[in-house]
Amino acid sequence: QSLEDRVRVLWDRSYSAPDSVLQEARQLLQEARAAGSYHAEVNALELQGEAHFYLLDLDSCRHYYQQALGVAQRKEDLEEQAHIHTSLGSIHSEFGERDASLSEFRQALTIWESLQDTVQLCGLEVRIGGALDRFDLDDLSMQHFVHALRHCADCGDSLFYAHALNGIGVLHKKQRNYLKALAVMDSARVIYARQGEAFGQGGVLNNLGVVYKSLGRYEEARRCYEQGLAIFEADGYDRGIMSFAQNLGILENLEGRPDKGLAHCSRALAIANSIPLASTQSEALNEIAKSLLMLDRKAEALDSIDRAIAIAADKQLLEKEQQAWATRSEVLEAMGRPAEALTSLRRHLVLHDSLFTRDKSAEIDRLQTVYETEQREATIAHLEEQARLEQDKRRWLRIGIVAMGISAVVIVLALLQRRRKERQLLRARLELQDTENQRLQEQLDHKRRELTEKALHLAQKNELLRSLEQDIEQLRNSGEGAGVAQLAGKIRFDQQIDQNWDQFTLAFTETRRDFFRQLTDQHPDLTRNELRLAALLSMNLASKEIGSILNISDEGVKKARYRLRKKLGLRTEEGLEPYLAGL
Template sequence: MGNHDKAFLIFIWIGCCLFPCLGIAQTATENQIAYFPLKEQLEKAKEHPENTKEIAQAYLQLGEYYHSLGLFSEATEQYNLALEQLGTSLSDKLFITLNNNIGKVYLSLGKYELAEQHFTESLLASRNLNYDLGWATSAGLLGASHEKQAEHKDALEDQLQSLSLFEKLKDSSGIALTNENIGSIYEDLEEYEQAHQYFEKAYTFFEGSTTVEETNVLNNLGDIYRKTSDYEEALVFTTRSLVLAEELNDLHQLESAHKDLSKTYALMGDYEKAHSHLLLASEFNNQMITSQNSDQLNVLQTIFETNKKEAEIELLKEQGKVSKANQNVLWIALFAIAAILTLLYFYLGRKKEAKIKLQEYKQRMLKAELEKKAIEEKNLQREVQLKTSSLSRYSLHLSQKNKILLDLSTTLTNIASRKNMNTSEKIKTLVKEIDHNLQEENEWDEFMSFFKEIHPEFIKKLSSLSENSLSPAELRLGMLLRLNLSSKEIASILRVTPDSVRVARYRLRKKLPIDQKEELVNFMVDL
């Protein structure tokens, strides 16, 4: 490359860096200015709430304005507000446009499934209305979504359907754009001859229009020539696209044209020019991003300031209304506070008196309850003492009775053994009656009843401590030991010998968990 060529490239680079920057500032200002008429149009429409379609249309235009700046969240909000105005009129043409626009937002964000839901809904609504323009637009958008997902067969079917509808409507712009979309699908499929035919058809509509669409078709034709190795033709069409992009000052098309020129020169082996164009493409890409960010920032700042001013105006209006009522409210509030304080004073005084009386009453009731419980406890203690003494007396009485009866039985037995006496038969009968009385258990039942009243849990506790079940005789022995009776007294009550009582005590001890040093009587008493 000569010095003149280098100087020329440097000159172009400086020019592209400087003049687009001026364009950025100008575009930002234009975008800011464009916001106010749209906002004003919306406010005027809102003055007539009954004109829901006009309000929805104003929201739609504001949403499209946000969409063009890449403010997708704000755009979606405006579209949804417009849909709210339409209510249940989901078969309206305006609904189809709004629904397609929401789908475009999702398409831009790469959320293809959501985008296709909206496009399909719009397509069905258009068919029901026989609204061919909406049908054609929805089908084309569906095709674009399928193409981005490399679903080329579905994309081609959708675009051909869209083309047929646009041809029926004789819509030249729709025909041209759809032809270009079909050409793009064939380009992805590497069927370059078919792609070239559809791009040529599109170009016949756009040729000489000096529009972004013409620039884009020229670039696509240059791509086809490059991919079919016709580099000279590729340079011609891509250069024409670049010149037109410079005339329109379209940063995206400038970046695309320089990038394609870089690819073509690289394939031709001219790597220096390829590198130069690649640098310019990168520079325009940076400018485009900066421009977009600047536009978004400026518009968001304008929106913020506008909303802030509106809020301040509303606040001043409200403050004006409030200030008039404040004085009256203040006097009413002071009077109300004074009345409340007076009522509260009397109320708290009476409540305090009532509380003191209630506490005194509770204290009297508590004192009476304590006195009643003390009397009941004393009576209970006396009753236990009486029952204990009765049980002890009853035990001694039983012991003495059994002893007397046993002695009497022994004496009569001796008399009966004398053969010379005539009363032997009577005495034998008497002995039988006495023995019968000795076997009666009624007194034991009465004894058990007395014992359970004084020691209700004793038998249950004693039975639970033994791994082996205790016999009735062993339970009786335990009860008599609990009364702290001696072996002799127990022997008399049970009508056995003291030795038999000792043996019974030993056997009972073995069945119970008693320490060797502990007395059996003490164990029973503590139980």
């Protein structure tokens, strides 16, 4: 193969086999320099950078692209320089280096505008819009996506038109304009399907699924996720499979199918472990813990959420860590460990406050960037009309910038002070609430014990009365009077345990203050005996005990339960005791 043929083959394999491409690109570089082939040399350097990118070695990736840029600059190859500036902009974006990323993109934009290459401008505007979206510069991002649509309309590039539509849809989704997001994203999906672009189709299906889920339209979200998953499974794209599996797991948990949620999230975790990708690892472990908790596998849930917290803390993923602490609090509460649950909840709140402060700082930074960008564009336009700015305008501009900086500092300090006071107040309220809850719980437990004792006394009394009735009947039939003394003893014992139903009702009302009011408001046709039966059923007493209290047989209790269910209008799948206990 010629050097040019080898370059094309290596670019085709750069994603699927980065390790072997890296080795072959090094050999290609030596041969290109020996043969004096500029094109092969610059591509060999870019291929090494691309291979390092897919191997997640971003420092080496940036190093080789910068070497390639130097070669292109020495050859004064503007088109190749623009391509490399674009790649470097994407790399800086992956690092989170906003200013460096935007600087590289601007240099590429300047070159393509000077060359009037509309096709290249389409792709570049989409990339810039995506980078600005990641940096939360939504207004500027929208501008570049709209520019991309105009360039695509001029040159007829429908694929990049779909990319721009998808980007606009993502911005609408972030701003919770869900209906607009659905309309724009679905247009992109149709174009991808028509073009046979599987990767773009999978990406937009993922975004559509997220929007449908946010709207509570779970069935439509599921269809999008399952279609996208099938596309990426056919393509063997692990990161896409991981994303869809995780989203399906979250959806299954939301719909109350934790067994399926566990299976999907476990699949996502396995792929995230193989990459490795800490953010998805922590998110998947958090969702797995929720599935296990719903499956009543509490110990496993606690182990999973502890792993999620450890990964998030190690990689300083504050958002994932604070989400995991909230889940840990739920798990510990379900395990009957309220003190530890409260500690976890407090840790979640502390991290939530940290995220709030960080987001506010980022918002101030974002506003300053937008301001600086707008000022830069205004300055360029003004310089085209007038050679020099008047001195007083420059002075007022500097004063304005300084004033904005001072205002920003004052706002940040005020926000920090406010958050500090709110945290102190929250801690005090939590401690007071904890003490009050403990006191009320002790009172409630005591009242419940008293109520149970009263119910059992009523049952015992009615059993005694039934026994007396039988003894009297036997004496009457036998004509003997020998049992009179024993009968009198039973009557005296009955006087010791006797408790009337009004006393029981009073004790029951102390623990379930609104029970009878809610029941009679919702079902005014209930009789006094049916109200008594409802109260006893809400205490989870056995049928035998209820029969003794109400002085009816077990069969009578069953019939009374049936009549009560019918009057309450309960469906077959609704339990009578849970319904009454929930009042």
